[in-house]
Amino acid sequence: MHISDNQISYLAHVRQPEQGPWMEHALEDHLRAVADLAADFAALFGGENWANAAGIWHDLGKYRQAFQSYIKKASGYDPEAHIEQGQGRVDHSTAGALYACQQLKGAGQFLAYLIAGHHAGLPDWNKAEAGEAALSNRLDKGAEKGYLEDALRAVIPQDILQPASVQSQLSRPLGGVDGLHLWLRMLFSCLVDADFLDTERFMDPKRSLSRQGGWSIRDLKAQLDAYMAEKIRDAENTAVNTIRAGILSDCRQSAQEPPGIFTLTVPTGGGKTLSGMAFALEHAVKYGKERIIIAIPYTSIIEQTADQYRAIFGDAVLEHHSNLDPDKIEKESAHSRLAAENWDAPIVVTTNVQLLESLFTARTSRCRKLHNLVNSVIILDEAQLLPPDFLQPVLDVLRLLTEHYGVSLVLSTATQPALGSVKDSFGKIRLRGLDAKQEITSNVDALFSAMQRTEIHKPQDFNVRRDWSSLASELEVYPSVLVIVNSRRDARELYELMPLGTVHLSALMCGEHRSQVIAAIKRRLKAGEPVRVVSTQLVEAGVDLDFPVVYRALAGLDSIAQAAGRCNREGKLDKGKVVVFVPPKSPAKGLLLYGEQATRSVWHGQESDLLSHQLFERYFNQYFSQETPDKHQILPLLTQDARQGVVQFRSAAQRFCLIPDSGVSVLVPYGENGFKLMDQLRHLGSERWLMRKLQRMSVNLYQHDFEALRKLGAVEELQPGIWGVCVTNAYDEQLGLLPADALCSSKPEDCVF
Numbered sequence: 236m237h238i239s240d241n242q243i244s245y246l247a248h249v250r251q252p253e254q255g256p257w258m259e260h261a262l263e264d265h266l267r268a269v270a271d272l273a274a275d276f277a278a279l280f281g282g283e284n285w286a287n288a289a290g291i292w293h294d295l296g297k298y299r300q301a302f303q304s305y306i307k308k309a310s311g312y313d314p315e316a317h318i319e320q321g322q323g324r325v326d327h328s329t330a331g332a333l334y335a336c337q338q339l340k341g342a343g344q345f346l347a348y349l350i351a352g353h354h355a356g357l358p359d360w361n362k363a364e365a366g367e368a369a370l371s372n373r374l375d376k377g378a379e380k381g382y383l384e385d386a387l388r389a390v391i392p393q394d395i396l397q398p399a400s401v402q403s404q405l406s407r408p409l410g411g412v413d414g415l416h417l418w419l420r421m422l423f424s425c426l427v428d429a430d431f432l433d434t435e436r437f438m439d440p441k442r443s444l445s446r447q448g449g450w451s452i453r454d455l456k457a458q459l460d461a462y463m464a465e466k467i468r469d470a471e472n473t474a475v476n477t478i479r480a481g482i483l484s485d486c487r488q489s490a491q492e493p494p495g496i497f498t499l500t501v502p503t504g505g506g507k508t509l510s511g512m513a514f515a516l517e518h519a520v521k522y523g524k525e526r527i528i529i530a531i532p533y534t535s536i537i538e539q540t541a542d543q544y545r546a547i548f549g550d551a552v553l554e555h556h557s558n559l560d561p562d563k564i565e566k567e568s569a570h571s572r573l574a575a576e577n578w579d580a581p582i583v584v585t586t587n588v589q590l591l592e593s594l595f596t597a598r599t600s601r602c603r604k605l606h607n608l609v610n611s612v613i614i615l616d617e618a619q620l621l622p623p624d625f626l627q628p629v630l631d632v633l634r635l636l637t638e639h640y641g642v643s644l645v646l647s648t649a650t651q652p653a654l655g656s657v658k659d660s661f662g663k664i665r666l667r668g669l670d671a672k673q674e675i676t677s678n679v680d681a682l683f684s685a686m687q688r689t690e691i692h693k694p695q696d697f698n699v700r701r702d703w704s705s706l707a708s709e710l711e712v713y714p715s716v717l718v719i720v721n722s723r724r725d726a727r728e729l730y731e732l733m734p735l736g737t738v739h740l741s742a743l744m745c746g747e748h749r750s751q752v753i754a755a756i757k758r759r760l761k762a763g764e765p766v767r768v769v770s771t772q773l774v775e776a777g778v779d780l781d782f783p784v785v786y787r788a789l790a791g792l793d794s795i796a797q798a799a800g801r802c803n804r805e806g807k808l809d810k811g812k813v814v815v816f817v818p819p820k821s822p823a824k825g826l827l828l829y830g831e832q833a834t835r836s837v838w839h840g841q842e843s844d845l846l847s848h849q850l851f852e853r854y855f856n857q858y859f860s861q862e863t864p865d866k867h868q869i870l871p872l873l874t875q876d877a878r879q880g881v882v883q884f885r886s887a888a889q890r891f892c893l894i895p896d897s898g899v900s901v902l903v904p905y906g907e908n909g910f911k912l913m914d915q916l917r918h919l920g921s922e923r924w925l926m927r928k929l930q931r932m933s934v935n936l937y938q939h940d941f942e943a944l945r946k947l948g949a950v951e952e953l954q955p956g957i958w959g960v961c962v963t964n965a966y967d968e969q970l971g972l973l974p975a976d977a978l979c980s981s982k983p984e985d986c987v988f
Contacts, residue, residue: 244259244261244262245261245262245263245297245298245303245389246259246260246261246262246297246303246306246307247260247261247262247264247265247266247294247297247434247437248260248265248306248434248437248438249306250437250438258437260434260437262294262297262298263391263392263395265294265433265434265437266290266291266292266293266294266295266395267291267394267395268429268433268436269290269291269293269294269426269429269430269433270286270287270288270289270290270291270398270400270429271287271290272290272428272429272432272433273286273287273289273290273425273426273428273429273430274286274287274290274400274425276424276425276428276429276606277421277422277425277606279606279609279610279640279641280409280421280609280639280640280641281406281409282406282409282418282421282422282425283400284400284401284403284405284406285345285346285400285405285406285422286422286425286426286429287398287400288335288339288346288398288400288401289335289346289349289350289422289425289426290426290429290430291395291398291400292331292334292335292346292350292395293328293331293349293350293353293426293430294327294328294331295330295331295334295350295383295386295391295395296325296326296327296328296329296330296331296382296386297327297386298330298386298387298388298389298391299325299327299330299382299385299386299389300385300388300389301325301385302325302327305324305325326377326382328350328351328352328353328354328355329351329373329374329376329377329382330377330382330383330385330386331350331351332346332347332350332351332370332373332374332377333347333374333377333378333382333383334383334386334387335347335350336374337383338401339401339405341880342405344880345408345419345422345880347370347374348360348370348419348423348882348884349419349422349423349426350426351370351373351374352370352423352597352599352884353423353426353427353430353599354599355368355599356596356597356598356599356602356884356885356888357419357420357423357597357602357884357885357888358370358373358597358884358885359882359883359884359885359886360880360881360882360883361881361883368885409635409639409640410635410638410639412874412877412878413631413635413874413877414635414639415873415874415877415882416873416874416877416882416884416887417594417632417635417636418639419882419884420594420602420605420884421605421606421609421640423602423605424602424603424604424605424606425606427599427600427602427603428577428603428604428606431577431603432446432577442922442923445924446579450551450580450581451581452516452519452520452524452525452527452581453520455516455548455551455581455582456516456517456519456520458547458548459509459512459513459516459547459548462547463483463509463513466509467480467483473805473806473807474685474806475504475686475688475804475805475806478505478682478685478686479505479506479510482501482505482506482507482510482676482682483506483509483510483513485510485675485676485677486499486510486511486513486514486517486675486676487513487514487517489514489673489675490513490514490515490517490518490521491517491518491521492673493522494518494522494524494637494641494642494643495637495643495644495671495673496633496634496637496643496644496646496669496671496672496673497514497643497644497645497646497672497673497674497675498618498645498646498647498651498672498673498674498675499511499514499614499645499646499647499648499674499675499676500648500649500651500674500675500676500679500682500848501647501648501649501676501682502649502682502683502686502800503649503796503797503799503800503801503804504686504688504779504800504804504805505649505682505686507647507649508540508543508616508777509543511529511614511616511645511647512527512529512544512614514645514675515527515612515614515645518612518643519612522643523610524610524611524612524641524643525581525607525609525610525611526578526580526581526582526583526607526608526610526611526612527581527582527583527611527612527614528578528583528585528590528608528611528612528613528614529544529582529583529584529585529614529616530585530586530587530589530590530591530613530614530615530616531584531585531586531587531616531617531776531777532586532587532616532617532620532776533586533742533772533773533776534556534586534588534742534746534935536773536774536775536776536777536778537554537556537584537585537586537746537777538554538746538747538749538750538931539750539753539777539778540584540616540777541554541584542750543777544582544584548582551580551581551582552580552582552583552584553576553578553579553580553582553583553584554584554585554927554930555576555578555583555584555585555586555589555930556585556586556589556746556930556933576603576604577603577604577607578604578607579607587615587620587621587893588893588894590613591625591629591891591893592891592892592893593605594632595628595632595869595887595888595891596888596891597884597885597887597888598888608636608640608642609640609641609642610640610641610642611641611642611643612642612643612644612645613636613642613643613644613645614645614647615644615645615646615647616647616648616776616777617647617648617776617793617797618646618647618648618651618652618654619648619650619651619652619793619855620793620826621652621654622826622893623826623829623858623859623861623862623864624862624863624864624866624867625864625865625866625867625869625891625893626666626859626862626864626865627666627667627864627865627870628865628869628870628873628891630654630666630667630668630669630864631667631870633669634667634669644669645675646669646672648793649793649796649797649800650792650793650796650797650851650854650855651851652851652855652858652859653852653855653856653859654668654669654672655668655669655670655672656668656670665864666859666864679848680848683847683848688802688803688804688806688808688810688811689785689799689802689803689810689811689812689813690810690811690812690813691795691799691813691815691845691846692812692813692814692815693815693838693845694789694815694816694817697789697817697835698817699817700817700818700819700820701816701817701818701819702819703725703728703729703732703819704732706718706729706786706816707729707732707733710733710767710786711733711734713767713783713784714765714767715760715765715766715767715782715783715784716767716768716782716783716784716785716786717767717768717770717774717780717782717784717785717786717798717801717802718767718768718769718770718785718786718787719770719771719772719774719775719785719786719787719788719794719798719801720769720770720771720788720818721771721772721788721790721818721822721827722771722822723741723742723743723771725771725788725818725819726739726740726741726769726770726771727739727741727743727970729769730769730969730970733767733769734767736767737767737768737769738752738755738756738766738767738768738769738969739768739769739770739969739970739971740752740753740768740769740770740771740773740774741770741771741773741970741971742771742773742934742935743934743970743971743972743973744934744970744971744972745903745905745931745932745933745934745971745972746930746931746932746933747905747906747931747932748905748906748971749773750931753774753778753780756768756780757779757780760780760781760782768780768782772790772794772797774801775794775797775798775800775801776797778801779804780801780804781801781802781803781804781805781807782801782802782803782811783802783803783808783811783812784802784811784812784813784814785798785799785801785802785811785812785813785814786813786814786815786816787799787813787814787815787816788815788816788817788818789815789816789817789818789821789831789834789835790827790830790831790834791826791827791829791830791831791833791834791854791858792830792833792834792837792838792846792850792851792854793830793851793854794830795813795815795834795846796846796851798813799811799813799846829858829861829862830858832861833854833857833858833861834854836857837850837853837854837857867890867891868890869887869890869891872886872887872890873887898935898936898937898938898940898941899935899936899938899941899958900933900934900935900936900957900958901933901934901935901936901941901944901950901958901959901960901972902916902929902932902933902953902957902958902959902960903932903933903934903959903960903965903966903971903972904932904959904960904963904966905932905966906932909932912925912928912929912932913929913932913953913959916929916953916954916957916959917953917954920954921954921957934971934972936972940974940975941958943974943975943976944960944965944974944975944978945958946975947975947978948961948962949961949962949965949975949978950965960972962978964978965978
């Protein structure tokens with residue numbers, strides 16, 4: 236409504252249109268709308284009364300005179316007043332948390348986490364770890380300062396103070412003590428998404444209307460069925476294509492089975508990307524699932540899978556990276572708050588990091604999407620890459636999703652990891668695994684036997700390392716060859732020794748660049764033209780290349796199997812050639828080193844069947860045993876004192892970091908519109924549509940590499956926490972984003988700042 240001089244009202248938000256007077260968002264309207272929407276979201280898991288109460292009380296503190304004075308301050312209305320963090324801001328979340336505790340006693344403590352955290356994020360309870368930010372401390376301080384009493388002096392409608400949702404019996408938390416943290420996160424997600432959406436309706440009606448999708452799972456299934464029918468009709472009559480058709484049939488048949496945990500074990504080149512989607516959509520139609528979520532291990536390959544799905548489903552596909560997220564921005568604004576993704580699409584392609592860290596996060600904007608996992612099908616692609624040192628909390632939360640939130644989980648891989656429960660030598664459970672799994676394909680052993688298309692050549696002596704120069708000379712004899720190395724630096728060093736015309740692929744190239752290069756490689760291979768490619772492991776999943784010869788630096792057995800899947804993929808040769816070599820240096824530490832060590836162990840004395848299906852059980856048992864499954868002690872923070880309502884959300888989130896040096900995402904000016912899009916970000920801010928476009932123009936750098944570029948003045952901050960390249964010579968058409976040492980060696984006349 237328009238603001239009138241003689242009208243007194245309690246405000247939740249204000250905005251000024253491009254033309255006309257300031258507009259106001261009535262507080263009681265906002266509270267009721269958020270309560271209703273949050274309850275609708277939570278109804279899918281029986282938490283509607285809890286979510287309604289959280290919604291109706293979440294902004295109770297805005298009735299405080301201090302907040303109303305602030306939003307209506309003499310210098311004019313403040314459209315950012317509802318953003319709680321920052322100097323001079325008014326605390327409007329603690330009063331509602333205090334009121335929940337007052338009204339509901341012990342049960343109110345659950346709501347207090349949600350209400351007090353709806354801006355700052357889910358808090359720790361204990362002061363020992365969180366200090367002043369601990370929920371227990373905030374409630375004490377808020378009570379001392381009279382925040383609730385101040386709010387209750389206002390004239391507040393009775394249906395807000397005593398909503399019907401708290402008059403009836405509140406449901407018990409799902410999953411018991413061990414599941415309390417996930418249940419609270421799900422309710423929190425319902426609250427903050429409802430809050431974001433209702434705020435957006437007022438602050439940005441045009442953007443709000445753009446969210447209307449109108450897709451149905453049944454229609455998407457029909458689109459896939461039509462696409463697959465055409466693909467099968469046009470496919471060559473080969474043994475490999477016959478096997479792929481059988482896998483597709485197995486997926487459609489197994490989709491009729493009741494919801495639960497499934498494994499999809501398909502050799503590389505077996506078409507599991509499309510067959511897995513066929514299972515998911517068939518299963519979703521059969522059992523009324525609302526969304527398909529595909530999680531992929533590497534940001535560097537997500538574009539390929541998303542492109543493949545987008546060719547079938549169009550705009551129904553949301554591609555969500557980990558790199559360029561508004562929720563990573565420390566300074567929250569109205570724009571960044573509204574830009575955070577809530578996965579409002581029927582098909583979401585994301586990364587393991589984005590999915591798994593969201594299930595343990597404390598951040599408001601990253602929790603926002605979680606309620607959209609409920610009643611979905613989640614496909615974990617390349618499931619063997621689950622992190623060993625976080626394995627127990629990850630498996631526990633996946634089990635909770637399947638048991639209490641209507642999720643059907645598909646563990647999809649060519650190299651199925653050993654994720655069942657494990658006991659130590661004394662009979663004590665060492666790992667609580669996913670035991671109730673059902674395999675989708677009908678005969679895994681026969682399938683792997685039929686799909687053998689390569690000969691694997693292992694190193695004669697694992698103690699003898701190859702140097703890049705001699706390897707480059709060896710590779711020159713092959714007109715077409717793919718060589719996969721373990722790091723970006725290795726790729727660059729080898730590429731620089733290769734003949735002119737060799738193609739380089741690494742994650743120093745932005746997603747759009749990689750997609751175009753991979754498409755060009757495919758065209759050359761299809762035309763029978765020679766092509767040599769030096770790549771990092773980004774080609775090992777989701778990239779359908781078919782080379783006669785593949786070289787692979789020694790790595791985990793699963794990586795070697797994936798590399799072999801890029802060799803003689805279509806089975807047109809009798810056997811393709813895969814050569815495993817020992818690179819000049821091993822990985823310094825971490826999962827790559829664990830994988831290499833486990834491969835050395837299981838290949839010791841093994842002269843044949845080097846990638847046999849049975850060998851992987853030994854490999855993964857050794858691989859996962861190298862780390863404690865809850866090395867970082869996440870679960871004690873979440874479950875140890877949960878019976879007393881004590882959960883250390885923030886401390887657990889800080890420890891649950893899958894990539895310790897996750898680095899900094901930097902936007903690069905790739906293509907003719909690169910600088911233009913970056914300039915739009917500078918002037919428009921983090922608009923949702925713009926952030927989605929820019930995902931494909933980002934490169935993730937390690938912190939020290941980023942600092943070196945910043946010291947040179949090669950990057951600038953376009954928005955708070957969002958960096959972009961600002962020189963024309965920093966991005967190379969072959970190598971991607973150049974490191975600082977390469978820029979320093981450029982001729983001065985080549986540098987344009």
